[in-house]
Amino acid sequence: MSSRSAISPSRRLRIERVPSPSRSATAVVSALSFVLALLCGGIILFLAGENPIQIYGSMFSGALGDWNGVAETLVKTTPLLLAGLGVAVAFRMQLWNIGAEGQLYLGAIFATGVALFLIPGAPGWVMVPIIVVASLLGGGLWGLIPGALRAWFGASEIITSLMLNYVAILFSEYLVHGPWRDPQAFGFPGTPSLPASAWLPNWGATRVHLGLFFGLIAALVLWVMLRRTRWGYEIGVMGENPRAALYAGMPTKRTIVLVMALSGALAGLAGMSEVAGIGHQLQRNLSPGYGYAAIIVAWLARLHPLGAVLVAFLLAALTVGGDQIQMSLGLPAAIAPMLQGTILFFLLGGDVLTRYRITRVPGT
Amino acid sequence: MLCIAGLKNWSGASANRATEASPLRSDKQASRSAHDSRLTTHDSPCRLSVLPSRRLDMTDILTPAFLISVLAAAVAAGTAILFACLGELITERAGVLNLGIEGIMLVGALSGAGACIWSGSAWVGAVVALAAGASMAAVHALLCVGLRANQVVSGLALTIFGAGLSAFLGRDIVGVPPPSAFRRIDIPVLAEIPVLGRILFQQSALVYISIALVVFLWWYIYRTRAGLRLRAIGERPEAADAMGIDVARLRALYVIAGGALAGLGGAAISLGTNPGWTEGMTAGRGWIAVALVIFAAWNPARAAVGAYLFGGVEAGQFRLQTAGVDISPFFLNMLPYLFTILVLVLSTREATRRLLGAPAALGRAYVREDRG
Numbered sequence: 174m175s176s177r178s179a180i181s182p183s184r185r186l187r188i189e190r191v192p193s194p195s196r197s198a199t200a201v202v203s204a205l206s207f208v209l210a211l212l213c214g215g216i217i218l219f220l221a222g223e224n225p226i227q228i229y230g231s232m233f234s235g236a237l238g239d240w241n242g243v244a245e246t247l248v249k250t251t252p253l254l255l256a257g258l259g260v261a262v263a264f265r266m267q268l269w270n271i272g273a274e275g276q277l278y279l280g281a282i283f284a285t286g287v288a289l290f291l292i293p294g295a296p297g298w299v300m301v302p303i304i305v306v307a308s309l310l311g312g313g314l315w316g317l318i319p320g321a322l323r324a325w326f327g328a329s330e331i332i333t334s335l336m337l338n339y340v341a342i343l344f345s346e347y348l349v350h351g352p353w354r355d356p357q358a359f360g361f362p363g364t365p366s367l368p369a370s371a372w373l374p375n376w377g378a379t380r381v382h383l384g385l386f387f388g389l390i391a392a393l394v395l396w397v398m399l400r401r402t403r404w405g406y407e408i409g410v411m412g413e414n415p416r417a418a419l420y421a422g423m424p425t426k427r428t429i430v431l432v433m434a435l436s437g438a439l440a441g442l443a444g445m446s447e448v449a450g451i452g453h454q455l456q457r458n459l460s461p462g463y464g465y466a467a468i469i470v471a472w473l474a475r476l477h478p479l480g481a482v483l484v485a486f487l488l489a490a491l492t493v494g495g496d497q498i499q500m501s502l503g504l505p506a507a508i509a510p511m512l513q514g515t516i517l518f519f520l521l522g523g524d525v526l527t528r529y530r531i532t533r534v535p536g537t
Numbered sequence: 538m539l540c541i542a543g544l545k546n547w548s549g550a551s552a553n554r555a556t557e558a559s560p561l562r563s564d565k566q567a568s569r570s571a572h573d574s575r576l577t578t579h580d581s582p583c584r585l586s587v588l589p590s591r592r593l594d595m596t597d598i599l600t601p602a603f604l605i606s607v608l609a610a611a612v613a614a615g616t617a618i619l620f621a622c623l624g625e626l627i628t629e630r631a632g633v634l635n636l637g638i639e640g641i642m643l644v645g646a647l648s649g650a651g652a653c654i655w656s657g658s659a660w661v662g663a664v665v666a667l668a669a670g671a672s673m674a675a676v677h678a679l680l681c682v683g684l685r686a687n688q689v690v691s692g693l694a695l696t697i698f699g700a701g702l703s704a705f706l707g708r709d710i711v712g713v714p715p716p717s718a719f720r721r722i723d724i725p726v727l728a729e730i731p732v733l734g735r736i737l738f739q740q741s742a743l744v745y746i747s748i749a750l751v752v753f754l755w756w757y758i759y760r761t762r763a764g765l766r767l768r769a770i771g772e773r774p775e776a777a778d779a780m781g782i783d784v785a786r787l788r789a790l791y792v793i794a795g796g797a798l799a800g801l802g803g804a805a806i807s808l809g810t811n812p813g814w815t816e817g818m819t820a821g822r823g824w825i826a827v828a829l830v831i832f833a834a835w836n837p838a839r840a841a842v843g844a845y846l847f848g849g850v851e852a853g854q855f856r857l858q859t860a861g862v863d864i865s866p867f868f869l870n871m872l873p874y875l876f877t878i879l880v881l882v883l884s885t886r887e888a889t890r891r892l893l894g895a896p897a898a899l900g901r902a903y904v905r906e907d908r909g
Contacts, residue, residue, distance in 0.1 A: 328878070340871050343870050351867075505705050507700070507708075509701070510700060
């Protein structure tokens with residue numbers, strides 16, 4: 174690795190490029206970016222005439238202050254974790270899938286359709302696996318489209334996956350306002366309630382449901398897959414060095430399509446768990462932007478599946494906190510995405526610190 | 538008698554339509570419905586000829602008055618996208634990808650509307666929107682040019698941040714009508730030209746500014762020394778560096794200038810086609826602008842064509858809706874997004890075929906010590 178002296182060579186300190194940043198350094202930067210973002214967000218809140226200490230206090234007590242809050246945070250962890258894992262897999266291959274939001278909706282639509290119209294009478298042990306598969310297919314299909322357009326037409330998956338978000342959301346709105354609308358709902362948009370056999374079991378009296386378990390399993394499976402299997406290795410190589418992958422004869426195009434489909438399938442599972450675990454019906458505004466927050470989950474976790482578990486929990490706390498201040502202080506929940514964006518800024522900036530180090534040059 | 542019966546039918550049909558579309562008008566969807574309703578502020582006289590909403594047949598759509606009004610609305614609606622697209626264009630020409638355009642537009646739209654409400658002048662709003670866009674882009678420049686961070690992720694962060702920030706800061710002015718907006722100004726003489734006058738010269742000041750900007754940028758990029766430098770830092774930063782150009786400084790400048798234009802694009806919505814602020818009101822136009830840069834092959838003139846094409850899709854979609862076409866409004870609202878995908882696929886293919894390349898160093902940070 175080349176190095177350069179930032180200051181003139183006669184001085185004693187020298188800024189060097191580090192070949193690969195140390196683990197502890199990246200961990201410190203991650204934690205620090207979270208703290209600095211809260212600090213910076215506090216300044217914005219203060220300038221906007223709010224009391225940041227009161228807001229943060231309210232957010233914290235709402236999200237982690239008591240067991241109800243923690244349970245609610247775990248509820249929100251579920252979609253963030255699943256969608257975040259999907260995004261992380263794609264990002265590993267430098268496939269910028271930002272369509273998790275739409276893929277989540279498609280998963281929810283497929284699961285709802287199957288449960289309501291295909292097998293409404295099935296018992297739970299048949300129903301749940303089938304709607305899980307349906308949601309994987311739905312989300313996978315919605316991820317596969319931008320993957321295929323990228324592989325065979327070279328079209329940027331960033332734009333196509335994002336455009337499909339709008340299409341998916343409009344399609345679900347069409348369904349809940351039109352053909353799938355519950356005739357007994359007095360004109361409220363939303364499908365009829367799913368058959369009880371499709372409801373994911375809850376953990377005790379909380380709203381925490383089986384979806385969280387799916388998320389943890391998925392994290393574990395992905396971690397093993399990326400570390401231990403040939404396919405996982407290839408994804409890494411194609412992401413880091415596409416040319417080397419090409420020379421090694423790796424099937425790049427096929428892998429692009431498959432990885433995008435896998436990425437979408439995980440987001441689709443998140444959609445299913447929201448429908449079958451929380452709302453028990455397909456309704457408007459199913460996701461308050463989980464698919465976008467998933468990008469932050471993935472990046473803050475350094476695209477590491479196990480790291481995503483911790484980060485998803487943290488961001489879920491932020492989201493629950495946002496909802497809390499909306500209820501108790503009447504402030505917009507948009508504070509949460511504002512803070513999320515700020516976290517990313519600091520993370521990106523902080524990463525530079527891990528790539529360079531300051532060393533002391535003896536003598537001269 | 539027959540006539541009255543017919544009228545009853547029409548009104549019955551339109552009432553149905555109204556209830557069907559009404560859920561669109563609530564809270565989060567306000568952005569989308571807002572972007573439909575904007576067109577009502579424009580050129581109502583021409584639309585009246587097709588307003589009776591019965592089943593549509595081709596002869597209704599193809600009246601010259603209808604087509605001209607759609608084209609005029611296309612230019613009006615395309616202007617916001619055009620500003621944003623030109624902003625992204627100069628950013629990418631300098632070798633930096635900015636995916637934060639959507640967030641910048643939102644902040645621009647909010648600050649434009651806010652400044653206009655505060656000052657009473659739409660022009661003050663436009664200037665503040667420019668400044669707000671520039672400062673948002675400055676963050677991107679700092680991260681990507683200064684610190685060489687990942688451009689894709691930094692842009693995404695900017696969009697998420699901008700959406701959140703604008704929703705938070707705009708909480709008190711949602712739906713407040715700005716005291717002034719960019720209204721239609723007919724240019725003397727030119728506005729009288731039969732078809733073209735109606736389409737191009739009976740528009741707002743922002744539309745005229747955007748057209749002038751297209752001409753200026755074309756000249757600047759292809760015909761001036763500064764434009765040559767701009768292309769150099771995007772194509773071969775190493776060579777530019779060797780020529781003595783300060784690559785980082787120039788790149789940062791163009792990122793900031795591009796952000797300013799995207800901010801103005803936001804204001805072109807909140808002070809032009811759809812006065813006032815609603816959360817998420819840009820409804821993906823920033824992303825469409827990013828996609829259009831590829832369609833435009835990084836050429837400002839083609840960017841104008843693309844932006845008006847999209848304005849046309851928006852305008853046409855709204856016309857079809859008011860004319861009572863029997864397609865769900867949800868499907869009609871999908872059109873711009875599906876059309877973006879189509880355009881992107883086709884233009885990427887064309888670009889590879891005709892070697893209309895992206896700036897060679899696009900998305901790659903320039904690190905002098907890596908120069909081989």
